[in-house]
Amino acid sequence: MNNKDFNLPKVFANPINKTLTNNLDYAVSSTDSFDMRSTSNVDIPRKINEIFASPNHVYKSKVLIKLLNNEELETIIVGKTGGYLLSLNGDKISINNILNIEKI
Numbered sequence: 001m002n003n004k005d006f007n008l009p010k011v012f013a014n015p016i017n018k019t020l021t022n023n024l025d026y027a028v029s030s031t032d033s034f035d036m037r038s039t040s041n042v043d044i045p046r047k048i049n050e051i052f053a054s055p056n057h058v059y060k061s062k063v064l065i066k067l068l069n070n071e072e073l074e075t076i077i078v079g080k081t082g083g084y085l086l087s088l089n090g091d092k093i094s095i096n097n098i099l100n101i102e103k104i
Contacts, residue, residue: 044098048080051103060088066100067093074104 051061065073065085076088084092 042100044095044101047101048085048095051077051101052080054103056103062104064102064104065093065098068097068099 051057051063054061060076060078062074062076065075067073073093075091075093077085077093078088079086080095083095085095085098086092
């Protein structure tokens with residue numbers, strides 16, 4: 001058979017009339033990543049469980065949370081789901097981003 005015997009359909013390519021910027025950001029990953037929590041002896045899941053198991057925790061507990069980005073967050077936590085703490089105002093705080101947590 002010859003290529004002239006086939007009538008292939010035309011392919012429609014939608015024209016792009018804007019500047020593409022999806023390749024401006026990039027990330028670098030390594031197996032030797034530095035975990036800031038490895039320099040601390042704080043067991044975050046244990047501390048969170050102690051707060052929720054405390055006789056003073058009936059529904060909510062006011063806590064001070066130190067995050068990986070050196071941000072301090074004073075909030076009221078009401079629960080825990082998956083890898084997140086749930087606050088009274090509806091925020092989800094990733095447990096992986098917590099350096100320290102203290103009940104106040």
